[in-house]
Amino acid sequence: MAESADWLTAEEQRAWRGFVRLHERLGGRLARLLQAESDLSAADFAVLVHLADVPEGRQRQQGLARTLEWEKSRMSHHVARMAGRGLVVRQECSEDGRGAFVVITEAGRAAVEAAAPLHVAAVRSLFLDHVTPAELRTLGEVSERVVAKLDEES
Amino acid sequence: MAESADWLTAEEQRAWRGFVRLHERLGGRLARLLQAESDLSAADFAVLVHLADVPEGRQRQQGLARTLEWEKSRMSHHVARMAGRGLVVRQECSEDGRGAFVVITEAGRAAVEAAAPLHVAAVRSLFLDHVTPAELRTLGEVSERVVAKLDEES
DNA sequence: CCCAGGTGGTTGATACGTCACCCATGCCCC
DNA sequence: GGGGCATGGGTGACGTATCAACCACCTGGG
Numbered sequence: 001m002a003e004s005a006d007w008l009t010a011e012e013q014r015a016w017r018g019f020v021r022l023h024e025r026l027g028g029r030l031a032r033l034l035q036a037e038s039d040l041s042a043a044d045f046a047v048l049v050h051l052a053d054v055p056e057g058r059q060r061q062q063g064l065a066r067t068l069e070w071e072k073s074r075m076s077h078h079v080a081r082m083a084g085r086g087l088v089v090r091q092e093c094s095e096d097g098r099g100a101f102v103v104i105t106e107a108g109r110a111a112v113e114a115a116a117p118l119h120v121a122a123v124r125s126l127f128l129d130h131v132t133p134a135e136l137r138t139l140g141e142v143s144e145r146v147v148a149k150l151d152e153e154s
Numbered sequence: 155m156a157e158s159a160d161w162l163t164a165e166e167q168r169a170w171r172g173f174v175r176l177h178e179r180l181g182g183r184l185a186r187l188l189q190a191e192s193d194l195s196a197a198d199f200a201v202l203v204h205l206a207d208v209p210e211g212r213q214r215q216q217g218l219a220r221t222l223e224w225e226k227s228r229m230s231h232h233v234a235r236m237a238g239r240g241l242v243v244r245q246e247c248s249e250d251g252r253g254a255f256v257v258i259t260e261a262g263r264a265a266v267e268a269a270a271p272l273h274v275a276a277v278r279s280l281f282l283d284h285v286t287p288a289e290l291r292t293l294g295e296v297s298e299r300v301v302a303k304l305d306e307e308s
Numbered sequence: 309c310c311c312a313g314g315t316g317g318t319t320g321a322t323a324c325g326t327c328a329c330c331c332a333t334g335c336c337c338c
Numbered sequence: 339g340g341g342g343c344a345t346g347g348g349t350g351a352c353g354t355a356t357c358a359a360c361c362a363c364c365t366g367g368g
Contacts, residue, residue: 007274012282015290018297023177024223025304043354062316069178074355076318081353098316098363120161126307128166130300136169138292143172146284150179153280197324216346228325230348235323252333252346 026127033122038115043078045119048087048112051104058091058103087111180281187276192269197232199273202241202266205258212245212257241265 008016031042040048046068051057059067065075079102082088087108093099104112131139162170185196194202200222205211213221219229233256236242241262247253258266285293 007270008277008282011287011290011294015285015294015297016277016281018294018301019177020181022297022301023173023181025301027174027177029304029308041353060316071356072315072317073319073357076316077354080318093316096316096364098361100317116161123162123170126304127170127300128162130303131169131296133165135292135296136165138289139296140165140169140172142285142289142293143169143176146281147172147176147179149284150183150280154183195323214346225326226345226347227327227349230346231324231326234348247346250334250346252331254347 029126030119030122034115034119037118038111040111040115044082044087045112045115047078047082047102048104048108049116051088051102052109052112056103057109058101060093061100061102064102082108183280184273184276188269188273191272192265194265194269198236198241199266199269201232201236201256202258202262203270205242205256206263206266210257211263212255214247215254215256218256236262 007013027042034040034042034045038045047064050064050067051059061075061079062072064070065072068075070078079088079090083090086105089103089105091101091103093101128136161167181196188194188196188199192199201218204218204221205213215229215233216226218224219226222229224232233242233244237244240259243257243259245255245257247255282290
């Protein structure tokens with residue numbers, strides 16, 4: 001993404017490209033750490049954190065998908081893989097014959113409990129430690145505003 | 155990613171989660187627009203923009219990979235797919251028997267020239283238009299600083 | 309009661325990124 | 339000048355995201 005036809009001002013470009021790069025690097029780094037230390041992908045981690053935090057450690061698959069803002073297909077594929085690794089199990093839903101619960105296993109709980117503090121520490125040391133509180137607030141405001149705009153236009 | 159063990163302050167969490175969500179949404183949205191309007195993935199677009207901007211529209215594969223910060227394997231796979239679609243062609247390198255040039259085709263040039271203004275307009279309307287210049291500057295500074303930190307620690 | 313449309317979930321195809329290897333060529337130093 | 343190592347590149351396997359199609363079940367209106 002360089003200049004081609006009408007492009008952005010220097011400041012716009014700097015901010016936009018910086019933002020993209022930041023997320024790429026930070027995301028990649030955090031994902032690799034999580035994988036190396038806990039053998040979990042970022043997606044695994046997100047699923048397990050939610051399940052660990054919900055009564056009985058189980059939730060309807062579609063509900064989980066909505067919370068994480070995933071497509072149902074992605075959730076289905078992913079749950080299948082996680083079940084294969086013993087992190088969760090599927091459970092039939094008696095109230096709704098179509099439904100399926102996803103339930104975190106003991107192994108899943110152990111994995112997420114081991115991973116969470118490491119992950120938090122990584123977010124801190126790689127990101128939060130290098131940002132001032134004022135900057136952090138600005139970042140939060142901008143993010144919320146733009147996400148809201150994106151949502152209302154969709 | 156909710157609370158589990160020691161977690162983040164409310165402000166930290168808001169900023170961090172907002173930042174992640176923002177990138178996910180914005181990235182997804184821009185990618186889908188590019189795909190729908192121009193039949194190019196974000197990766198295709200990045201490759202073509204660079205090739206269109208370089209003398210003779212050709213560059214060594216490894217050089218391209220370094221510019222985009224991709225792994226050589228990813229570049230190899232991707233160039234193969236793009237070549238299959240006629241957006242680029244591979245060319246042998248006479249100075250270095252191992253080397254390969256990637257050359258943009260006329261079709262590739264046409265595609266990127268059609269896509270670029272639409273993409274810029276989308277970045278503006280979905281993101282830049284909702285951020286003040288001061289916020290943009292903060293964003294640029296934070297991004298550069300954190301990326302620099304990440305680079306020096308790797 | 310039946311059926312039309314909606315919802316929950318699965319599956320298979322395709323595209324993509326990463327990893328671990330492999331091969332060939334270039335380069336350098338003894 | 340030959341052996342070892344680095345470099346440029348390709349390949350196949352695997353995990354993963356998306357899309358489209360599909361099936362099963364539920365639900366509401368006639």
